[in-house]
Amino acid sequence: MNYSPQKNRYSSMIYNRCGASGLLIPAISLGLWHNFGGVDNFENYRNIIIKAFDAGITHFDLANNYGPPPGSAEENFGHILKSDLAGYRDELIISTKAGYFMWDGPYGDWGSRKYLIASLDQSLKRIGIDYVDIFYSHRYDPNTPLEETMGALDFAVRQGKALYVGISNYPAEATKRASEILRKLGTPCLIHQPRYSMFDRWVEEELLDILDEEGIGCIVFSPLAQGLLTNRYLQGIPSDSRAAKPHGFLKKEQITAEILKKIEKLNEIAKTREQSLAQMAIAWLLKDKRVTSVLVGASSSEQLSINLKSIQNIFFTEDELEIIDKTLKME
Ligand code: NDP
Numbered sequence: 001m002n003y004s005p006q007k008n009r010y011s012s013m014i015y016n017r018c019g020a021s022g023l024l025i026p027a028i029s030l031g032l033w034h035n036f037g038g039v040d041n042f043e044n045y046r047n048i049i050i051k052a053f054d055a056g057i058t059h060f061d062l063a064n065n066y067g068p069p070p071g072s073a074e075e076n077f078g079h080i081l082k083s084d085l086a087g088y089r090d091e092l093i094i095s096t097k098a099g100y101f102m103w104d105g106p107y108g109d110w111g112s113r114k115y116l117i118a119s120l121d122q123s124l125k126r127i128g129i130d131y132v133d134i135f136y137s138h139r140y141d142p143n144t145p146l147e148e149t150m151g152a153l154d155f156a157v158r159q160g161k162a163l164y165v166g167i168s169n170y171p172a173e174a175t176k177r178a179s180e181i182l183r184k185l186g187t188p189c190l191i192h193q194p195r196y197s198m199f200d201r202w203v204e205e206e207l208l209d210i211l212d213e214e215g216i217g218c219i220v221f222s223p224l225a226q227g228l229l230t231n232r233y234l235q236g237i238p239s240d241s242r243a244a245k246p247h248g249f250l251k252k253e254q255i256t257a258e259i260l261k262k263i264e265k266l267n268e269i270a271k272t273r274e275q276s277l278a279q280m281a282i283a284w285l286l287k288d289k290r291v292t293s294v295l296v297g298a299s300s301s302e303q304l305s306i307n308l309k310s311i312q313n314i315f316f317t318e319d320e321l322e323i324i325d326k327t328l329k330m331e
Helices: 042-054 072-083 086-091 113-127 146-158 172-185 207-214 257-272 277-286 301-312 318-329
Strands: 015-017 024-026 028-031 059-061 093-098 132-137 162-168 189-193 217-221 293-296
Touching: 024 028, 028 042, 028 301, 042 072, 042 301, 059 217, 072 086, 072 093, 072 113, 093 113, 113 132, 113 146, 132 146, 132 189, 146 162, 146 172, 162 172, 172 189, 172 207, 189 207, 207 217, 257 277, 257 318, 277 293, 277 301, 293 301
Parallel strands: 028 059, 028 293, 059 093, 093 132, 132 162, 162 189, 189 217, 217 293
Antiparallel strands: 015 024
16 A cells, blocks of 8 residues: 655644644544445545545544444544554544444443443554544533543543543533533543534534633534535535435435525635635634634545635635625525
Protein backbone atom coordinates (compact mmCIF):
# COMPACT_ATOMS: atom_id res chain seq x y z
CA MET A 1 0.00 0.00 0.00
CA ASN A 2 3.04 2.24 0.47
CA TYR A 3 1.33 5.43 1.55
CA SER A 4 3.49 8.38 2.44
CA PRO A 5 1.68 11.47 3.69
CA GLN A 6 1.94 14.86 1.99
CA LYS A 7 4.88 16.79 3.42
CA ASN A 8 2.94 20.08 3.44
CA ARG A 9 -0.11 18.58 5.20
CA TYR A 10 -0.14 21.11 8.01
CA SER A 11 0.09 24.21 5.81
CA SER A 12 -3.55 24.96 5.00
CA MET A 13 -5.57 23.67 7.98
CA ILE A 14 -6.62 25.95 10.83
CA TYR A 15 -6.01 24.52 14.33
CA ASN A 16 -8.14 25.85 17.18
CA ARG A 17 -7.47 25.55 20.89
CA CYS A 18 -9.96 23.19 22.47
CA GLY A 19 -11.57 25.19 25.27
CA ALA A 20 -9.09 26.10 28.00
CA SER A 21 -6.92 23.04 27.33
CA GLY A 22 -3.50 22.72 25.75
CA LEU A 23 -4.89 20.71 22.85
CA LEU A 24 -5.27 22.11 19.34
CA ILE A 25 -7.76 20.42 17.05
CA PRO A 26 -8.41 21.05 13.37
CA ALA A 27 -11.27 23.34 12.35
CA ILE A 28 -12.53 20.38 10.29
CA SER A 29 -12.46 16.88 11.75
CA LEU A 30 -13.60 13.62 10.16
CA GLY A 31 -16.37 11.44 11.60
CA LEU A 32 -16.69 7.72 10.86
CA TRP A 33 -20.36 7.20 11.72
CA HIS A 34 -21.48 6.33 8.18
CA ASN A 35 -19.38 5.04 5.23
CA PHE A 36 -16.61 3.29 7.24
CA GLY A 37 -18.42 0.13 8.36
CA GLY A 38 -18.40 -3.51 7.36
CA VAL A 39 -20.99 -2.78 4.66
CA ASP A 40 -18.80 -0.13 3.01
CA ASN A 41 -16.05 -0.20 0.39
CA PHE A 42 -12.51 -0.47 1.80
CA GLU A 43 -10.69 1.42 -0.98
CA ASN A 44 -13.22 4.24 -0.80
CA TYR A 45 -12.99 4.81 2.94
CA ARG A 46 -9.22 4.31 2.94
CA ASN A 47 -9.00 7.12 0.35
CA ILE A 48 -11.15 9.39 2.49
CA ILE A 49 -8.96 8.83 5.56
CA ILE A 50 -5.75 9.34 3.61
CA LYS A 51 -7.11 12.46 1.91
CA ALA A 52 -8.10 13.79 5.33
CA PHE A 53 -4.66 13.19 6.85
CA ASP A 54 -2.96 14.70 3.81
CA ALA A 55 -5.09 17.83 4.25
CA GLY A 56 -4.13 18.34 7.89
CA ILE A 57 -7.11 16.60 9.52
CA THR A 58 -5.55 15.16 12.64
CA HIS A 59 -8.78 14.27 14.41
CA PHE A 60 -10.81 11.14 13.60
CA ASP A 61 -14.01 10.55 15.54
CA LEU A 62 -15.37 7.07 16.31
CA ALA A 63 -17.86 5.44 18.67
CA ASN A 64 -18.26 1.85 19.82
CA ASN A 65 -21.45 1.44 17.76
CA TYR A 66 -20.35 2.92 14.41
CA GLY A 67 -20.74 0.54 11.49
CA PRO A 68 -22.87 -1.28 10.58
CA PRO A 69 -22.33 -3.76 12.07
CA PRO A 70 -21.56 -2.00 15.37
CA GLY A 71 -17.84 -1.97 16.08
CA SER A 72 -16.80 -2.36 12.44
CA ALA A 73 -15.84 1.32 11.93
CA GLU A 74 -13.36 1.03 14.81
CA GLU A 75 -11.96 -2.20 13.35
CA ASN A 76 -11.67 -0.71 9.86
CA PHE A 77 -10.03 2.44 11.13
CA GLY A 78 -7.66 0.21 13.12
CA HIS A 79 -6.59 -1.61 9.94
CA ILE A 80 -5.78 1.64 8.17
CA LEU A 81 -3.98 2.93 11.23
CA LYS A 82 -1.83 -0.19 11.20
CA SER A 83 -1.17 -0.34 7.48
CA ASP A 84 -0.96 3.32 6.43
CA LEU A 85 -0.65 5.52 9.48
CA ALA A 86 1.43 3.28 11.74
CA GLY A 87 4.23 5.78 12.15
CA TYR A 88 1.89 8.68 12.80
CA ARG A 89 0.02 7.80 16.03
CA ASP A 90 1.47 10.84 17.78
CA GLU A 91 0.07 13.13 15.06
CA LEU A 92 -3.47 11.83 15.56
CA ILE A 93 -6.35 12.61 17.88
CA ILE A 94 -8.53 9.49 17.97
CA SER A 95 -11.79 9.61 19.89
CA THR A 96 -14.37 7.03 20.77
CA LYS A 97 -17.57 6.93 22.81
CA ALA A 98 -19.90 4.70 24.78
CA GLY A 99 -23.51 5.44 25.64
CA TYR A 100 -25.80 3.78 23.10
CA PHE A 101 -26.81 0.12 22.88
CA MET A 102 -23.86 -2.17 22.26
CA TRP A 103 -24.52 -5.60 23.74
CA ASP A 104 -27.33 -7.57 25.36
CA GLY A 105 -28.10 -7.51 29.05
CA PRO A 106 -28.08 -4.64 31.53
CA TYR A 107 -24.41 -3.63 31.04
CA GLY A 108 -24.22 -2.77 27.35
CA ASP A 109 -26.02 0.59 27.20
CA TRP A 110 -26.34 4.06 28.82
CA GLY A 111 -23.96 5.49 31.43
CA SER A 112 -22.90 3.07 34.17
CA ARG A 113 -19.26 2.70 35.14
CA LYS A 114 -19.61 -1.02 34.33
CA TYR A 115 -20.61 -0.28 30.71
CA LEU A 116 -18.22 2.60 30.00
CA ILE A 117 -15.08 0.88 31.24
CA ALA A 118 -15.86 -2.45 29.54
CA SER A 119 -16.76 -0.67 26.32
CA LEU A 120 -13.54 1.35 26.25
CA ASP A 121 -11.53 -1.86 26.63
CA GLN A 122 -13.42 -3.36 23.69
CA SER A 123 -12.89 -0.24 21.57
CA LEU A 124 -9.14 -0.24 22.24
CA LYS A 125 -8.94 -3.88 21.14
CA ARG A 126 -10.93 -3.21 17.96
CA ILE A 127 -8.83 -0.19 17.00
CA GLY A 128 -5.64 -1.94 18.10
CA ILE A 129 -4.27 0.89 20.26
CA ASP A 130 -3.34 1.28 23.94
CA TYR A 131 -5.18 4.54 24.52
CA VAL A 132 -7.62 6.91 22.84
CA ASP A 133 -7.05 10.63 22.89
CA ILE A 134 -10.64 11.45 23.84
CA PHE A 135 -13.17 9.17 25.50
CA TYR A 136 -16.78 10.38 25.54
CA SER A 137 -19.93 9.62 27.41
CA HIS A 138 -22.11 9.47 24.27
CA ARG A 139 -25.35 10.59 25.92
CA TYR A 140 -26.70 11.80 29.23
CA ASP A 141 -28.21 8.98 31.31
CA PRO A 142 -30.96 10.31 33.59
CA ASN A 143 -31.01 7.03 35.56
CA THR A 144 -27.34 6.88 36.51
CA PRO A 145 -25.82 9.35 38.99
CA LEU A 146 -23.78 11.84 36.99
CA GLU A 147 -21.00 11.32 39.57
CA GLU A 148 -20.79 7.67 38.46
CA THR A 149 -20.58 8.41 34.72
CA MET A 150 -18.06 11.21 35.21
CA GLY A 151 -16.14 9.02 37.67
CA ALA A 152 -15.86 6.38 34.94
CA LEU A 153 -14.42 8.96 32.51
CA ASP A 154 -11.91 10.10 35.14
CA PHE A 155 -11.00 6.45 35.83
CA ALA A 156 -10.35 5.85 32.11
CA VAL A 157 -7.80 8.68 32.19
CA ARG A 158 -6.20 7.40 35.40
CA GLN A 159 -5.93 3.94 33.85
CA GLY A 160 -3.99 5.51 30.97
CA LYS A 161 -6.63 4.39 28.48
CA ALA A 162 -7.74 7.94 27.57
CA LEU A 163 -5.84 11.22 27.57
CA TYR A 164 -8.88 13.51 27.72
CA VAL A 165 -12.60 13.13 28.27
CA GLY A 166 -15.71 14.59 26.68
CA ILE A 167 -19.47 14.46 26.72
CA SER A 168 -21.88 14.31 23.81
CA ASN A 169 -25.57 15.15 23.45
CA TYR A 170 -25.70 16.41 27.06
CA PRO A 171 -28.32 19.09 27.68
CA ALA A 172 -27.10 22.47 28.98
CA GLU A 173 -27.85 21.97 32.66
CA ALA A 174 -26.33 18.47 32.84
CA THR A 175 -23.28 19.84 31.02
CA LYS A 176 -22.69 22.38 33.76
CA ARG A 177 -23.00 19.74 36.48
CA ALA A 178 -20.77 17.29 34.58
CA SER A 179 -18.13 19.97 34.18
CA GLU A 180 -18.16 20.77 37.92
CA ILE A 181 -17.83 17.08 38.85
CA LEU A 182 -15.00 16.47 36.41
CA ARG A 183 -13.12 19.56 37.54
CA LYS A 184 -13.29 18.37 41.16
CA LEU A 185 -12.01 14.96 40.09
CA GLY A 186 -9.02 16.62 38.44
CA THR A 187 -9.96 15.59 34.90
CA PRO A 188 -11.51 18.69 33.31
CA CYS A 189 -14.04 18.17 30.55
CA LEU A 190 -12.13 18.80 27.31
CA ILE A 191 -14.97 18.92 24.83
CA HIS A 192 -18.70 18.65 24.17
CA GLN A 193 -20.04 17.09 20.98
CA PRO A 194 -23.54 18.37 20.21
CA ARG A 195 -25.57 18.33 17.00
CA TYR A 196 -25.46 21.77 15.37
CA SER A 197 -26.28 22.95 11.88
CA MET A 198 -28.32 25.66 10.16
CA PHE A 199 -31.26 23.29 10.52
CA ASP A 200 -30.76 22.53 14.22
CA ARG A 201 -29.75 25.49 16.35
CA TRP A 202 -30.59 24.29 19.89
CA VAL A 203 -27.03 24.91 21.16
CA GLU A 204 -27.42 28.66 20.59
CA GLU A 205 -29.97 28.96 23.41
CA GLU A 206 -27.70 28.12 26.34
CA LEU A 207 -25.14 25.44 25.66
CA LEU A 208 -22.54 27.48 23.73
CA ASP A 209 -22.37 30.08 26.50
CA ILE A 210 -21.97 27.41 29.16
CA LEU A 211 -19.13 25.78 27.21
CA ASP A 212 -17.44 29.14 26.85
CA GLU A 213 -17.75 29.90 30.58
CA GLU A 214 -16.55 26.43 31.58
CA GLY A 215 -13.58 26.43 29.17
CA ILE A 216 -14.92 23.42 27.28
CA GLY A 217 -14.33 23.06 23.54
CA CYS A 218 -17.17 22.36 21.13
CA ILE A 219 -17.06 19.96 18.18
CA VAL A 220 -20.34 19.94 16.30
CA PHE A 221 -21.77 16.91 14.53
CA SER A 222 -23.99 16.52 11.47
CA PRO A 223 -23.03 20.05 10.30
CA LEU A 224 -24.62 19.35 6.91
CA ALA A 225 -27.76 17.87 8.53
CA GLN A 226 -26.58 14.48 7.19
CA GLY A 227 -26.28 15.80 3.64
CA LEU A 228 -29.41 17.95 3.44
CA LEU A 229 -27.33 21.14 3.53
CA THR A 230 -25.60 20.29 0.24
CA ASN A 231 -26.66 19.97 -3.38
CA ARG A 232 -27.18 16.19 -2.85
CA TYR A 233 -31.00 16.20 -2.88
CA LEU A 234 -31.75 19.09 -5.24
CA GLN A 235 -32.62 16.76 -8.16
CA GLY A 236 -34.26 13.93 -6.21
CA ILE A 237 -32.79 11.20 -4.01
CA PRO A 238 -29.66 9.63 -5.55
CA SER A 239 -29.45 5.84 -5.15
CA ASP A 240 -26.04 6.03 -3.43
CA SER A 241 -27.08 8.73 -0.94
CA ARG A 242 -27.58 8.30 2.80
CA ALA A 243 -31.32 8.82 2.47
CA ALA A 244 -31.52 5.90 0.01
CA LYS A 245 -29.52 3.43 2.10
CA PRO A 246 -31.46 1.05 4.36
CA HIS A 247 -29.00 1.62 7.23
CA GLY A 248 -28.77 5.39 6.70
CA PHE A 249 -30.02 7.54 9.57
CA LEU A 250 -31.41 10.16 7.20
CA LYS A 251 -34.90 9.08 6.17
CA LYS A 252 -36.59 9.90 2.87
CA GLU A 253 -39.53 11.38 4.80
CA GLN A 254 -37.19 14.07 6.17
CA ILE A 255 -36.70 15.46 2.67
CA THR A 256 -39.93 17.45 2.55
CA ALA A 257 -41.01 20.11 0.04
CA GLU A 258 -40.58 22.74 2.78
CA ILE A 259 -36.99 21.64 3.49
CA LEU A 260 -36.18 21.53 -0.24
CA LYS A 261 -37.42 25.10 -0.65
CA LYS A 262 -35.02 26.25 2.05
CA ILE A 263 -32.15 24.23 0.58
CA GLU A 264 -32.72 25.79 -2.86
CA LYS A 265 -32.73 29.29 -1.42
CA LEU A 266 -29.63 28.60 0.71
CA ASN A 267 -27.93 27.22 -2.38
CA GLU A 268 -28.55 30.55 -4.15
CA ILE A 269 -27.10 32.47 -1.18
CA ALA A 270 -24.02 30.23 -1.19
CA LYS A 271 -23.46 31.03 -4.90
CA THR A 272 -23.30 34.75 -4.12
CA ARG A 273 -20.46 33.94 -1.69
CA GLU A 274 -18.77 31.82 -4.36
CA GLN A 275 -19.15 28.78 -2.13
CA SER A 276 -21.08 25.55 -2.50
CA LEU A 277 -23.94 25.08 -0.05
CA ALA A 278 -21.89 22.50 1.90
CA GLN A 279 -19.02 24.98 2.18
CA MET A 280 -21.30 27.79 3.33
CA ALA A 281 -23.01 25.55 5.90
CA ILE A 282 -19.64 24.58 7.43
CA ALA A 283 -18.30 28.14 7.31
CA TRP A 284 -21.49 29.40 8.98
CA LEU A 285 -20.71 27.16 11.98
CA LEU A 286 -17.04 28.14 12.14
CA LYS A 287 -17.84 31.86 12.20
CA ASP A 288 -18.66 31.38 15.91
CA LYS A 289 -15.43 31.36 17.92
CA ARG A 290 -17.03 29.04 20.47
CA VAL A 291 -17.12 26.29 17.84
CA THR A 292 -13.72 24.59 17.97
CA SER A 293 -14.22 22.07 15.18
CA VAL A 294 -16.82 20.99 12.65
CA LEU A 295 -17.11 17.21 12.46
CA VAL A 296 -17.97 16.32 8.90
CA GLY A 297 -18.94 13.02 7.34
CA ALA A 298 -18.18 12.09 3.73
CA SER A 299 -19.00 9.23 1.38
CA SER A 300 -16.18 10.12 -1.03
CA SER A 301 -12.82 11.87 -0.95
CA GLU A 302 -14.26 14.38 -3.49
CA GLN A 303 -16.91 15.46 -0.96
CA LEU A 304 -14.22 15.88 1.66
CA SER A 305 -12.09 18.01 -0.69
CA ILE A 306 -15.06 20.30 -1.29
CA ASN A 307 -15.79 20.57 2.42
CA LEU A 308 -12.17 21.33 3.29
CA LYS A 309 -12.32 24.51 1.18
CA SER A 310 -14.93 25.97 3.57
CA ILE A 311 -12.24 27.37 5.82
CA GLN A 312 -11.06 29.69 3.05
CA ASN A 313 -14.01 32.00 3.81
CA ILE A 314 -15.67 31.88 7.22
CA PHE A 315 -16.55 35.58 7.23
CA PHE A 316 -20.22 36.60 6.84
CA THR A 317 -21.59 40.10 6.41
CA GLU A 318 -24.54 41.21 8.57
CA ASP A 319 -26.71 41.16 5.44
CA GLU A 320 -25.73 37.59 4.64
CA LEU A 321 -26.47 36.44 8.17
CA GLU A 322 -29.83 38.15 8.09
CA ILE A 323 -30.92 36.61 4.81
CA ILE A 324 -29.78 33.17 6.00
CA ASP A 325 -31.79 33.60 9.22
CA LYS A 326 -34.86 34.67 7.25
CA THR A 327 -34.51 31.68 4.92
CA LEU A 328 -34.23 29.27 7.82
CA LYS A 329 -37.40 30.71 9.37
CA MET A 330 -39.31 30.61 6.06
CA GLU A 331 -42.69 28.79 6.29
P1 NDP B 1 -22.74 15.60 7.90
O1 NDP B 1 -23.90 16.43 8.29
O2 NDP B 1 -21.48 16.26 7.47
O3 NDP B 1 -23.26 14.59 6.76
C1 NDP B 1 -22.35 13.84 6.00
C2 NDP B 1 -23.04 13.35 4.73
O4 NDP B 1 -23.38 14.46 3.93
C3 NDP B 1 -22.11 12.51 3.88
O5 NDP B 1 -22.13 11.16 4.26
C4 NDP B 1 -22.69 12.74 2.50
O6 NDP B 1 -23.87 11.97 2.34
C5 NDP B 1 -23.12 14.18 2.57
N1 NDP B 1 -22.07 15.11 2.11
C6 NDP B 1 -20.96 15.47 2.75
N2 NDP B 1 -20.26 16.38 2.03
C7 NDP B 1 -20.94 16.58 0.92
C8 NDP B 1 -20.74 17.40 -0.22
N3 NDP B 1 -19.68 18.21 -0.32
N4 NDP B 1 -21.67 17.37 -1.21
C9 NDP B 1 -22.77 16.57 -1.13
N5 NDP B 1 -23.01 15.77 -0.07
C10 NDP B 1 -22.10 15.78 0.93
O7 NDP B 1 -22.28 14.71 9.11
P2 NDP B 1 -22.69 13.27 9.70
O8 NDP B 1 -24.13 13.20 9.97
O9 NDP B 1 -22.05 12.23 8.86
O10 NDP B 1 -21.93 13.35 11.08
C11 NDP B 1 -20.52 13.61 11.08
C12 NDP B 1 -19.88 12.92 12.25
O11 NDP B 1 -20.40 13.43 13.47
C13 NDP B 1 -20.15 11.43 12.35
O12 NDP B 1 -19.34 10.67 11.47
C14 NDP B 1 -19.81 11.18 13.79
O13 NDP B 1 -18.42 11.14 13.97
C15 NDP B 1 -20.38 12.42 14.46
N6 NDP B 1 -21.74 12.17 14.98
C16 NDP B 1 -21.89 12.11 16.33
C17 NDP B 1 -23.10 11.85 16.90
C18 NDP B 1 -23.19 11.82 18.38
O14 NDP B 1 -24.24 11.39 18.92
N7 NDP B 1 -22.19 12.24 19.08
C19 NDP B 1 -24.29 11.58 16.09
C20 NDP B 1 -24.06 11.75 14.67
C21 NDP B 1 -22.82 12.03 14.16
P3 NDP B 1 -24.01 10.81 1.26
O15 NDP B 1 -23.62 9.59 2.03
O16 NDP B 1 -25.45 10.87 0.89
O17 NDP B 1 -23.08 11.11 0.13
